[in-house]
Structure formats: C-alpha cells, structure tokens
Amino acid sequence: MSSNNTLFTFKFFSSIENIGQSTWDAFAVHHSPFCHYKFLHSLEATGCVGGQTGWHPQHIVVYQNLQPVGILPLYKKTHSYGEYVFDFAWANTYREYGVNYYPKLVSAIPYTPVTGARLMTALNIDKAALLNALCNTIQKQLENLSMSSMHWLFVDKATSEHLSQHDQLMRLSIQFQWFNKAYTSFEDYLTTFNSRKRKSVKKERLKVSEQEVTIKRLYNKQLNQEDMTFFYHCYKQTYLKRSGHEGYLSAKFFEKLFIEMPNNLMLVVANRAGTPVASALFVYDKNQLCGRYWGALEEISSLHFECCYYQGIEFCIEKKIEMFNPGTQGEHKILRGFEPIYCYSNHHLAELAFHDAVAKFIDSESKSLEQYKSQAEELLPFKKQEKK
Structure with missing residues (x-):
C-alpha cells in the first residue's frame, strides 16, 4: 500500500526481496552490516523471519518525485521476543484491561540488539521533515490495521531525540561496550x-x-x-x-x-x-x-x-x-573494562491513556537507570585517571 503527503510517498513491502538489493543497499551500504540487504534477506530467506516466527516484514521505501530516497526496516510483531527492549509488562497491562497489545509495529534488526540506523536516506534529504511525515504515516497504519503501537529499537541518540519531538516516547536502556x-x-x-x-x-x-x-x-x-x-x-x-x-x-x-x-x-x-x-x-x-x-x-x-x-x-x-559490543546485559562485563552506555528506543502507543501511562513508567525507569549507570561506572577496573 502507499501513503502520500506533499513531499514524500511511502510504500510498504511484505518482503525485502520485493524491494531488491540495489535499492536497499543504495541507502544501507554505509551502515552496519546488520542493516545490509544480505543480512536481512538471509533472515527472511531461511525462515528466521516471516511464517510462524511472529516477525512479519512491513519494510517501508520512501519516494520523492517517484525516486526512492530512503528505507526503513519494519516488522509487524505478534509477540515481544527477540527484541531486547522489554515491553512484556506493557503487554500484560493491555491484557488486564481486555485490550490487544499484539500485533504491533517494530523498526529493528531481528534478534540483534545493536544500535544503528533505522531510517536510512539519501544524503540530500531533510531527515527531520521526513521523520515527521513518516511518523504520521505509521500512525495511520496503526489505525488502518488495528495495531496497538510503534516501537523504534536501538536507534542512535540523534534519531531518538528527533522522534521524541513527534510523540515517540524516548526510553533508555544500558549496554556494556568496550572502546579502543x-x-x-x-x-x-x-x-x-x-x-x-x-x-x-x-x-x-x-x-x-x-x-x-x-x-x-x-x-x-x-x-x-x-x-x-x-x-x-x-x-x-x-x-x-x-x-x-x-x-x-x-x-x-x-x-x-x-x-x-x-x-x-x-x-x-x-x-x-x-x-x-x-x-x-x-x-x-x-x-x-x-x-x-x-x-x-x-x-x-x-x-x-x-x-x-x-x-x-x-x-x-x-x-x-574502535568499538566492541559484546551483547546485552551482564554486569560481569564491567570488571573486564566494558563501560556502561545508554541505548535508545522510542515508543508510540495508539491509545492515549496507555501512552500517558507508559510515559510515566519511562520517566521513573530513567531515573533508576541514571543511578545504576553511575554505580556501574564506579566499578570499572581502570585507574582513576583513566576513567571515562
């Protein structure tokens, strides 16, 4: 399906193969290998995504003047496994109120909690304007398909800050990473x-x-x-x-x-x-x-x-x-020199009451994470003058 506004056209695809490698990698090639066509296509082609997995591709190609100018890996999810930004408590709350939390939309790399690009664009694109238009299109898609929410997982900080200006709640998590x-x-x-x-x-x-x-x-x-x-x-x-x-x-x-x-x-x-x-x-x-x-x-x-x-x-x-990301969780990494860093995700819940409740939860969680990060930094093994 397509959705229009004054600047951009958005088309949803149920398979990365229908987009093609040349179109996809025109925007992904300068990003992490996890964003590349070959990695995401391998997941789909071998049945790790699609079918009964609960990950259903809804990738978006962005067009301007009929030319592709960007892509967004996107999935309809029927569960919350393989995401590593945990929202099971939110799903439980929905269930307690007799409301369906699933399906939902998720922009992420399946089974891969690594920060990187989600919306990948041509260099000359006004990304702020595009994000605004894209958020509006996705919210309409939530309504059209009766989905509860949209989640952007492991985005870079700048993108997260842009998204937060468009009613996409910013949520922090912590990983331990090594810096060369x-x-x-x-x-x-x-x-x-x-x-x-x-x-x-x-x-x-x-x-x-x-x-x-x-x-x-x-x-x-x-x-x-x-x-x-x-x-x-x-x-x-x-x-x-x-x-x-x-x-x-x-x-x-x-x-x-x-x-x-x-x-x-x-x-x-x-x-x-x-x-x-x-x-x-x-x-x-x-x-x-x-x-x-x-x-x-x-x-x-x-x-x-x-x-x-x-x-x-x-x-x-x-x-x-320059950097080594050994995976999620694990305080045992601290004593081996892996430093606590913030990771960012953004969330929009279609039901206003739930959206506001999640906003309060995230605010409280962020304060706890700030304290946790400070405590973790104190445990790093470096000599005091070497601490980051």
Missing part, C-alpha cells in the same frame, strides 16, 4: 587497569590455558563451512540447555550468512586437548565488532570470558576497530 583507545596490545590495555583487577584478568586467562585449552580466531579466508557447522552445533546445544529450544536462528541462516557475508564474520574456536569444545561468532566492519552468538559443548571455567570478551578485545586491537 589506540591500544597496541592486550598488555597495553591492561596497563590502564588498577593492579588488583589487572592481576584478576591475567589469572582468569591463565586458568583457561591451564585446562589444556587453546584458542584460535578465524576470519576471511581462514574461515570455512566446516567451522560454521561446528559453531552451530555449539550454539544449538547451548540454547537447548539454557532455554529448552534450539535458538532463534537456524543452521540454514548461518550457512547463508557465511556464503553472503564471509568478510564480516570472525569465529573464535576453543580446543581442549586437540578437540573443539566451544565457539563464538562475531560480526564486524571497520567501525565495530559485535559479539552475538556463543555455544559450548563442555563446561570449562572462564572459557566464556576468554572466547566472548578477551578474544574480541584482542581482535579489535589487532584490526584497529
């Missing part, structure tokens, strides 16, 4: 720690090697499909043990990702006495490394920290990558 301050080696990085915490990290890494574990990092031409198959076996087994299901992402997805985006993947493989026992898969570009997927066949003390954190830090130092 021109370190020359892991040892150089550890010199910024106070003595006690520097010794703790060294002891933790030594413990891994003392258990006859060796680690290798594979990327570009070093990485092959056999390695990816082993990784998926670890990933599936860990999900089964932890959650009782095989994970949101399938073997076919990871196979396709390897074929489509091999130069954006880095794999850590742990071997014990010559036998592979664990693996962690990362997605990266020249700006950031994202640690997204992990699995282990054995319980080995400190191995998760080594594979998912320390190996990622070493890779960033080696490749001069």
